[in-house]
Amino acid sequence: MGRQDIVRSAADVTPEWITAVLTGAGALADGRVVGVTASPVGTGQMADTARLSLTYDRADAGPPSVVGKFASSDEQSRATGLALRAYEIEVRFYQEVANRVAARVPALYAAEVEPDTGWFTLILEDIVGARQGDQIEACSPEVAAAALEEMAGLHAPCWEAADLAGLDWLNRNSVESDGFLAMLVSSLWPGFLERYADQLAPEHVTICQFFVDHLPAYLQGRTGPRTASHGDFRLDNLLFHPGQRRPVVVDWQTLAWGGASLDVAYFIGGCLSAEDRRSHEDDLLTHYHDALRAGGVTDYSLDQLRRDTRRDAFGGILMAIVASMVVQRTDRGDLMFLTSTTRHAQHVIDAGATAALEVAGD
Numbered sequence: 143m144g145r146q147d148i149v150r151s152a153a154d155v156t157p158e159w160i161t162a163v164l165t166g167a168g169a170l171a172d173g174r175v176v177g178v179t180a181s182p183v184g185t186g187q188m189a190d191t192a193r194l195s196l197t198y199d200r201a202d203a204g205p206p207s208v209v210g211k212f213a214s215s216d217e218q219s220r221a222t223g224l225a226l227r228a229y230e231i232e233v234r235f236y237q238e239v240a241n242r243v244a245a246r247v248p249a250l251y252a253a254e255v256e257p258d259t260g261w262f263t264l265i266l267e268d269i270v271g272a273r274q275g276d277q278i279e280a281c282s283p284e285v286a287a288a289a290l291e292e293m294a295g296l297h298a299p300c301w302e303a304a305d306l307a308g309l310d311w312l313n314r315n316s317v318e319s320d321g322f323l324a325m326l327v328s329s330l331w332p333g334f335l336e337r338y339a340d341q342l343a344p345e346h347v348t349i350c351q352f353f354v355d356h357l358p359a360y361l362q363g364r365t366g367p368r369t370a371s372h373g374d375f376r377l378d379n380l381l382f383h384p385g386q387r388r389p390v391v392v393d394w395q396t397l398a399w400g401g402a403s404l405d406v407a408y409f410i411g412g413c414l415s416a417e418d419r420r421s422h423e424d425d426l427l428t429h430y431h432d433a434l435r436a437g438g439v440t441d442y443s444l445d446q447l448r449r450d451t452r453r454d455a456f457g458g459i460l461m462a463i464v465a466s467m468v469v470q471r472t473d474r475g476d477l478m479f480l481t482s483t484t485r486h487a488q489h490v491i492d493a494g495a496t497a498a499l500e501v502a503g504d
Contacts, residue, residue: 147159147162147163147252147254147263148254148255148256148261148262148263149212149263150212150213150261150263151190151212151215152180152190152192152194152210152212153180155178155180155194155210156178157174157175157176157177157178158174158175160175160178160194160196160208160265161174161175163251163252163265164204164205164208164251166252167250167251167252169204169205169251170203170204172200172203173198173199173200173203173204174198174199174203175196175197175198175199175204176197176198176199177196177197178194178195178196178197179194179195180192180193180194180195180210181193181195183209184274187214187216187219187465187469187470187472187475188214188219188222188223188228188395188469189211189212189213189214189219189223189228189229189232189395190211190212190213190214190215191209191210191211191212192209192210192211192212193207193208193209193268194207194208194209194210194265195207196208205267205268206268206270207268207270208251208265208266208267208268209248209264209265209266209267209268209269210263210264210265210266211232211262211263211264211266212261212262212263212264213229213260213261213262214469214470216469216470218468218469218470219468219469219470220260222468222469223260223395224259224260226395226468227257227311227314228395228396229255229260229261229262229395230255230257230260230262230311231311231312231394231395231396231397231398232262232264232393232394232395232397233253233254233255233262233264234255234309234311234312235394235397236250236253236264236266236394237253238309239300239306239312239370239397242299242300243295243296243299243300243370244295244296244298244299244437245292245293245295245296245391246292246295246388246389246390246391247390247391247392247394248266248267248268248269248390248392249266249267250264250265250266250267251265251266251267252264252265253265269381269383269390271383271384272381272382272383272390273381273382273383273384274377274378274380274381274382275376275377275378275379275380275381275382275389275413276377276378277376277377277378277412277413277478277481277482278474278477278478278481279377280377280413280414280415280418281377281413281414282418283414283418283421283422283425283426285382286409286410286413286414286418286422286426287426287429288387288388288389289375289377289380289389289409289413290406290409290410290426290429290430290433291388291429291430291433292380292388292389292391293372293375293402293405293406293409293430293433294430294433294434294436294437295433295437296369296370296372296391296405297369297370297371297402297405297434297437297439298369298433298434298436298437298438298439299437299438300369300370301367301369301402301437301438301439302367302368302369303369303370306370306399307368307399309399312370312397312398312399313398313399314398314399315398315399315400320358320361320362323357323361324357324358324361326464327354327357327460327463327464328354328357330463330464330467330468331350331354331463333467334350334462334463334466334467335347337466337467337476338466338476338479338480338483341480342480342483342484342487343484343487345487345491346483346484346487346488349459349487349490349491349496350459350463350483350487352496352499353456353459353460353490353499354463356499356500357460359499360453360456360460360499363453363498363499364400364401366401366403366442366446366450367401367402367441367442368399368400368401369399369400369401369402370397370398370399371397371398371399371400371401371402371404371405372391372394372396372397372405373395373396373397373398373400373404373405373461374393374395374396374408374461375391375405375408375409376408376409376412376413376482377413378393378478379391379392379393380392401450401454402434402442402447402450403447403450403451403453403454404454404457406427406430406447406451406454407450407451407452407454407455407457407458407489408454408457408458408461408486410423410426410427410451410489411455411458411485411486411489412458412482412485412486412489414485415485416485416488416489416492419485419489419492420492424448427444427447427448427451428444430447431444431447452493452494452495452498453495453498453499455486455489455490455493455495456486456490456495456499457486458482458483458485458486458489459483459486459487459490461482462479462482462483462486465479466479
């Protein structure tokens with residue numbers, strides 16, 4: 143596909159355009175699309191996602207439906223997606239990384255982006271019959287174990303890969319980017335407090351304030367091996383098919399070159415109830431570590447994973463503060479961010495993670 147093939151919304155998808163896309167992807171050998179019906183799917187706030195139901199000039203010529211993903215129709219969310227390179231990052235993942243990982247991801251039919259404007263088009267396999275996970279509802283330890291296996295399927299094939307570390311869209315770490323992030327969090331924190339503080343427990347607000355005060359120490363203290371880190375690995379970004387253990391991982395707009403423990407702490411801290419996390423966290427860490435070793439990573443100890451995950455318990459707080467204030471506000475979004483902040487702040491308390499930043503900040 144070239145830039146002329148980018149469509150900006152599901153409403154712009156014509157039968158002729160999607161026929162060309164599917165034919166080019168080898169999914170439509172003898173036939174053409176004669177009708178397209180779009181319906182919204184998902185709960186994402188950074189982009190617009192739709193199921194495109196297709197009719198053909200002959201039965202069973204191609205997939206009955208595909209999923210299209212486009213830049214948000216909300217101006218604030220779209221501007222944020224452009225500024226954070228989120229749209230470019232997701233397209234590049236499907237173009238350059240998806241074929242390398244062992245995690246389950248949707249099959250790709252088309253991916254194109256204009257990095258300077260943010261307009262992009264993704265046409266993906268529709269995981270028919272799958273159920274989206276629910277961050278607010280949380281999950282069982284058994285579901286968490288399956289999700290962590292998929293996470294290891296992302297991390298292990300990309301572990302310390304020099305070619306990935308050299309991709310500027312993936313490896314965005316720099317002194318300048320850390321400074322920008324610290325400035326962004328400081329500017330957003332007062333609004334976050336005004337919006338949510340009276341709905342959070344006082345001890346959780348205190349933890350969030352502590353993190354904001356110690357953010358430079360958190361950013362500067364990153365050590366250890368690197369891999370492709372999803373950045374938003376949570377239940378809302380997993381699709382579960384009845385009768386299948388393995389979920390499908392979606393929403394790759396925050397992929398970055400970082401520590402594996404960022405994803406691990408984020409999922410365990412945010413996707414389990416506090417009670418289940420306290421009872422099963424170490425078993426789940428061991429399970430993930432076993433899957434990582436099975437994927438070929440032998441130079442990262444379980445003890446190091448435990449230490450790194452403890453420190454990265456703060457990562458969910460960082461995501462909650464930033465994401466909640468830069469995307470379109472919704473009722474479900476508010477509840478999700480409150481739930482996430484509560485769980486991650488309690489994870490920090492239970493893990494005694496403040497000690498790591500207090501030492502680093504001395």
